[in-house]
Amino acid sequence: MPIQFILVQNRQGKTRLAKWYVPLDDHDKLAIKEDVHKTTSQRDQRQQSNFVEFRNDMLVYRRYAGLFFCVCVSLTDNFLASLEAMHLFVEVLDTFFGNVCELDLVFNFYKVKSSRDNRGACDELERGDWHFRH
Amino acid sequence: MVVRLKEFIKQIRACKTAADERAVVAKESAAIRTLLKEDSSDHRHTNVAKLLYIHMLGYPAHFGQMECVKLVASPRFADKRLGYLGIMLLLDENQETLTLVTNSLKNDMNHPNMYVIGLALCTLGNISSVAMSRDLCPEVEKLLASSNSYIRKKAALCAIRIIRKVPDLMEVFIPRVRSILGERNHGALLTGLTLIQEMCTLNSAVLTEFRATVPALVKLLKQLITTGYSPEHDVSGITDPFLQVKILRLLRQLGTGDATASEQMNDVLAHVATNTDGSKNVGNAILYETVLTILAIQAEPTLRVLAINILGKFLANKDNNIRYVALQTLIKTIAVDGQAVQRHRATVLECLRDADVSIRRRALELAFALIYPQNVRVMTRELLAFLEVADVEFRAPMVAQICATADRFAPNKRWHLDTLIRVMKLAGNYVREETVAQLVRLATNAPDLQAYGVHKLYWLVKADAAQEGLVHAAVWTMGEFGDVLVSGAGGAAAAAPASGEDQDDEPASGLLTGTPAAAPTEAEVIALLESILIGACSVSAPVAVAIWHFIASGFVSPLL
Numbered sequence: 001m002p003i004q005f006i007l008v009q010n011r012q013g014k015t016r017l018a019k020w021y022v023p024l025d026d027h028d029k030l031a032i033k034e035d036v037h038k039t040t041s042q043r044d045q046r047q048q049s050n051f052v053e054f055r056n057d058m059l060v061y062r063r064y065a066g067l068f069f070c071v072c073v074s075l076t077d078n079f080l081a082s083l084e085a086m087h088l089f090v091e092v093l094d095t096f097f098g099n100v101c102e103l104d105l106v107f108n109f110y111k112v113k114s115s116r117d118n119r120g121a122c123d124e125l126e127r128g129d130w131h132f133r134h
Numbered sequence: 135m136v137v138r139l140k141e142f143i144k145q146i147r148a149c150k151t152a153a154d155e156r157a158v159v160a161k162e163s164a165a166i167r168t169l170l171k172e173d174s175s176d177h178r179h180t181n182v183a184k185l186l187y188i189h190m191l192g193y194p195a196h197f198g199q200m201e202c203v204k205l206v207a208s209p210r211f212a213d214k215r216l217g218y219l220g221i222m223l224l225l226d227e228n229q230e231t232l233t234l235v236t237n238s239l240k241n242d243m244n245h246p247n248m249y250v251i252g253l254a255l256c257t258l259g260n261i262s263s264v265a266m267s268r269d270l271c272p273e274v275e276k277l278l279a280s281s282n283s284y285i286r287k288k289a290a291l292c293a294i295r296i297i298r299k300v301p302d303l304m305e306v307f308i309p310r311v312r313s314i315l316g317e318r319n320h321g322a323l324l325t326g327l328t329l330i331q332e333m334c335t336l337n338s339a340v341l342t343e344f345r346a347t348v349p350a351l352v353k354l355l356k357q358l359i360t361t362g363y364s365p366e367h368d369v370s371g372i373t374d375p376f377l378q379v380k381i382l383r384l385l386r387q388l389g390t391g392d393a394t395a396s397e398q399m400n401d402v403l404a405h406v407a408t409n410t411d412g413s414k415n416v417g418n419a420i421l422y423e424t425v426l427t428i429l430a431i432q433a434e435p436t437l438r439v440l441a442i443n444i445l446g447k448f449l450a451n452k453d454n455n456i457r458y459v460a461l462q463t464l465i466k467t468i469a470v471d472g473q474a475v476q477r478h479r480a481t482v483l484e485c486l487r488d489a490d491v492s493i494r495r496r497a498l499e500l501a502f503a504l505i506y507p508q509n510v511r512v513m514t515r516e517l518l519a520f521l522e523v524a525d526v527e528f529r530a531p532m533v534a535q536i537c538a539t540a541d542r543f544a545p546n547k548r549w550h551l552d553t554l555i556r557v558m559k560l561a562g563n564y565v566r567e568e569t570v571a572q573l574v575r576l577a578t579n580a581p582d583l584q585a586y587g588v589h590k591l592y593w594l595v596k597a598d599a600a601q602e603g604l605v606h607a608a609v610w611t612m613g614e615f616g617d618v619l620v621s622g623a624g625g626a627a628a629a630a631p632a633s634g635e636d637q638d639d640e641p642a643s644g645l646l647t648g649t650p651a652a653a654p655t656e657a658e659v660i661a662l663l664e665s666i667l668i669g670a671c672s673v674s675a676p677v678a679v680a681i682w683h684f685i686a687s688g689f690v691s692p693l694l
Contacts, residue, residue: 015191079455
């Protein structure tokens with residue numbers, strides 16, 4: 001069900017991918033990016049869960065190497081399934097770029113966005129299978 | 135010379151400071167603006183790409199909106215792709231520039247190339263406004279019936295957005311939606327089901343109508359579980375978990391509040407719950423969705439117990455996420471079926487000592503919800519043990535709740551008094567005024583307990599006078615019932631050989647000088663001294679000295 005936004009940030013807080021599914025002002029977006037960075041970088045990976053409450057919604061995040069992949073969903077969603085969907089997206093990126101790293105995302109950001117749009121347009125999950133066309 | 139995208143990104147990454155980066159971006163923005171004015175189509179692509187990168191870094195890039203619109207009108211696929219991407223990033227439904235795109239969208243939806251149609255549907259689905267939805271609705275409806283599953287899939291998602299923006303248009307899509315359950319393609323099926331789900335959420339008449347599809351959904355789910363390994367849809371050994379979760383979600387919506395529909399689902403829900411492998415997160419996600427569904431519909435009691443047992447198993451899982459999710463769900467189910475949750479009380483109490491603070495918080499909430507008259511002693515003992523080691527942020531609410539619980543469920547007065555005293559000893563600083571008043575009231579109403587209470591408080595305060603609430607209560611009781619203390623009557627359980635006034639006066643004077651006195655405490659200590667004086671009829675030397683000291687140091691109020 002509704003995803004509010006998807007954010008990929010590195011450990012310094014630089015945004016590598018941002019996809020918003022709700023209309024927001026620019027300074028709102030900036031405030032959210034900073035907040036998300038503060039929240040995720042302070043959590044202890046080993047001892048704490050991947051879900052944290054964020055402004056009336058739930059932020060589902062996971063750290064892959066040096067990048068934090070964050071998906072903001074509503075509180076009534078299935079968080080475990082969101083985690084799986086996020087993981088599937090990462091695996092697709094890996095298959096597409098062949099052993100993906102942060103630089104791949106930086107230099108090919110428009111391809112990453114298109115790939116994301118193929119997986120789930122307008123805030124719903126679109127396909128759970130492995131075919132990646134583009 | 136137009137700077138290529140890669141070069142530009144390299145330049146930015148080479149900047150050492152934020153000021154450097156701002157300078158590079160400003161220079162390039164100016165260059166782009168000049169190039170855009172020239173309006174040549176050759177480098178438009180590169181310029182817009184650079185603009186999008188600048189936008190992602192957080193700098194303003196709105197002057198590129200018109201460029202994106204122009205790109206979309208170009209016949210080249212790469213241009214269109216970038217143009218639509220730019221539109222989705224730089225525009226949103228509140229901007230007027232969006233209406234300029236409507237015509238391009240309409241044309242592209244009739245394009246022979248399916249990827250172009252896909253792009254258009256995607257853009258419409260992401261940022262369409264009310265007006266655009268109305269205009270382009272017939273196109274989307276036509277595409278829902280396309281023979282190409284790729285297009286059908288995207289059209290369904292687009293339709294969701296349209297009916298969210300303009301609920302009246304739902305009627306247009308209903309006839310198309312009936313054939314969705316016959317879909318073979320998983321992608322189209324997934325999005326189609328989401329569309330049905332959205333319709334049912336927005337319109338209850340549609341919901342009633344779709345209840346008839348429950349048997350078909352049940353059959354679909356069964357098929358998914360029993361099929362062998364399918365490499366296309368497999369995730370860690372489970373066939374298309376996303377589709378399974380989606381079907382379960384829809385079943386939940388259709389089954390809530392309806393007995394016939396719920397009955398039709400019972401079998402398959404039990405089947406999924408018992409057959410899904412819970413060792414990986416994928417399996418657990420499906421099990422979690424099943425549990426939520428079982429608890430929402432009108433399920434048989436055995437099924438409900440099965441659901442709560444699954445949650446109990448989750449609680450014992452090593453993975454933090456799963457424990458968190460289980461605790462959250464259990465809190466919601468207590469209201470529905472408290473008995474079954476009691477069985478997992480021990481595990482919940484264990485979670486109180488978990489390493490993750492949000493799990494501890496949830497476990498605490500759940501623990502309090504689990505208390506009822508029969509188990510109040512055990513639970514309170516555990517909770518008090520936890521209070522000793524609890525974080526600072528937990529103490530105040532915990533204290534308040536323990537006192538409230540003690541009040542509600544106390545089996546007898548002595549236990550109540552004991553509990554309150556113990557709470558004050560452990561966390562006296564967080565005790566509110568009302569609680570002290572409550573303790574005092576309790577003591578007043580139970581004459582047989584006064585002696586016991588007074589003795590106990592006396593010894594506790596003698597040992598440790600740091601807890602403000604405790605001192606407060608102790609001083610008051612000593613003041614009221616000091617004669618009992620002095621005469622040594624009763625109080626066998628307190629085991630205090632209360633001999634004579636000396637022992638009594640010492641801590642009193644100690645209190646006067648030692649306590650970081652708040653005014654009420656002072657007044658009470660003075661009252662205490664008064665009663666001692668009255669009761670004893672003779673003032674021993676140390677006490678007199680102490681009192682004069684006190685007056686001399688100027689702390690005393692006119693009371694004395």
